[in-house]
Amino acid sequence: MDPKIIFEDDSIFVIEKPSGWIVNEASTVKNQPVLQTWLKKFNYPLVDNIELRHGIVHRLDKETSGVMLVAKLKDAFINLQKQFHDRLIQKTYIALVHGPIDTEGEITAPIGRLPWRRDRFGIVAGGRSSQTKYKLIKFYKGDRGGYSLVEFYPKTGRTHQIRVHAKYIGHAVVADEFYAGRKTARNDRKWCPRLFLHAASITFTHPKDGKKLTFNSDLPVELKEVVANLT
Numbered sequence: 001m002d003p004k005i006i007f008e009d010d011s012i013f014v015i016e017k018p019s020g021w022i023v024n025e026a027s028t029v030k031n032q033p034v035l036q037t038w039l040k041k042f043n044y045p046l047v048d049n050i051e052l053r054h055g056i057v058h059r060l061d062k063e064t065s066g067v068m069l070v071a072k073l074k075d076a077f078i079n080l081q082k083q084f085h086d087r088l089i090q091k092t093y094i095a096l097v098h099g100p101i102d103t104e105g106e107i108t109a110p111i112g113r114l115p116w117r118r119d120r121f122g123i124v125a126g127g128r129s130s131q132t133k134y135k136l137i138k139f140y141k142g143d144r145g146g147y148s149l150v151e152f153y154p155k156t157g158r159t160h161q162i163r164v165h166a167k168y169i170g171h172a173v174v175a176d177e178f179y180a181g182r183k184t185a186r187n188d189r190k191w192c193p194r195l196f197l198h199a200a201s202i203t204f205t206h207p208k209d210g211k212k213l214t215f216n217s218d219l220p221v222e223l224k225e226v227v228a229n230l231t
Contacts, residue, residue: 002018019063019194019195023035052074065217067202076207093152096196107165110125111160131155163195173197202214
């Protein structure tokens, strides 16, 4: 499945990224679909601008699906980056996590790279301040302590933030091969084909006309099927 443009004007793209797509090209990426490469088919001003990241304002993890912003113009890119920096952009993610989570709550804990595993992140002294609010949608009794379908609202944008924070409070995201534990993730993958994390909505101010916009992305079919099979 290719990415999908759900909105486009002279300044921005709003894109739905499928799970399995890497956002940026890298020397370590081989034979995997890359959003940056896919964007090259569109002739917009920032498409070849390395300094401004080809207009890609923010990222989603490889297995995370959902809504993303791409700027076409330099002014739009700078404006949207500032909105992210100033925490003016509101994002909602949907995740399925292990166990019965509180009805709602807030996680505030500093995130940084793990010194012994540089591709992983965790709660570390001296890490960057990170804040995530959440609200329970529904609890499924299921097996292994049950599962909670949750909306997460990250106030900061650290790498792997929701995954690390969910793990920190004892409710790792289902099928998370980095943070749920190898055995747990392996068991999860028997009934959930991928990381159950989806960027469901984004609200921001249009960089040109100043209007507040919200775009939504439905749960992909494969995640809807996982939820439908829970009891």
